[in-house]
Amino acid sequence: MEADMRVLKMVDQYLEEVIVVILLAGMTFLVGLQVIMRYVMQDSLSWSEELARYLFIWMVNIGISYGVKKKRHISIDAINLFLTEKKAAYLSVLADVLFLTFAVIIVRYGAEVVQRIGITGQTTPALEISMQLVYCALPVGFTLVCFRLLQSIFKKVKLIQQGNFGEIEKAAG
Template identity: 45%
Template structure:
């Protein structure tokens, strides 16, 4: 249970920190190689790009976990105060539907990439691994949205002040 609790609390942020650190270090080495050593690494920018893609999609899940995604607060103020928590929940449900749509469509792209067997030009990684980032990120976001919706339903009066 402790592993599950740790995963629930720190999974996305830990992976995002590792990816951001690796990407920063990798690109710093590339800059050093290019401008100081006069040689360029052929694979570093591609790998940095792939780290960034995975970082973005896992970051979406972290934002959903923290309930910190962008919302239009001014539109929320148009609703009566007692209805505002339920409007926020409706927004979360719509986001959940979008998450499921992205997981479904990205899975078809992954399957196609696996059939084609395409690899990246510089490092030769199978492209389905790169294309899996939206599927994995939005699958995690789906789980986080379900957690968020359940929490908001149990605590409708405990919503953030900017939301109600």
């Protein structure tokens, strides 16, 4: 049981980081390989550029979740200068709830697009894999965003209940 909790904690801590690093490494390798093929071998791979592009799409969508987890997204904090710690804490929770609402909408409509692509049977030009795999990046990435936002909201609400309003800014990081 304790080992299971350690594994879950590691997944919670490093999931996005590991995925993004793997995708970035794959993308870098493919682009480097393409450069070598073009300039050294005087030939090119028809599929490497396309695969690198799709890895980039996945990396960005997983990276959004990482940004939420580490509180690295752009926010307007000038308003907080004019608010008490308590009001700023409530505003922070409200901002997360609004972002969560947006993320849920993206997941819902992203999943619909994936279904429609599946019905059409559309495939990628060079790799000839289903475009569903590419379009899945959006709902998968934003499902992770929803998870990270829920974590943030629960942490912040707990701190508010304890009266630790000043700790809210550190809650999601």
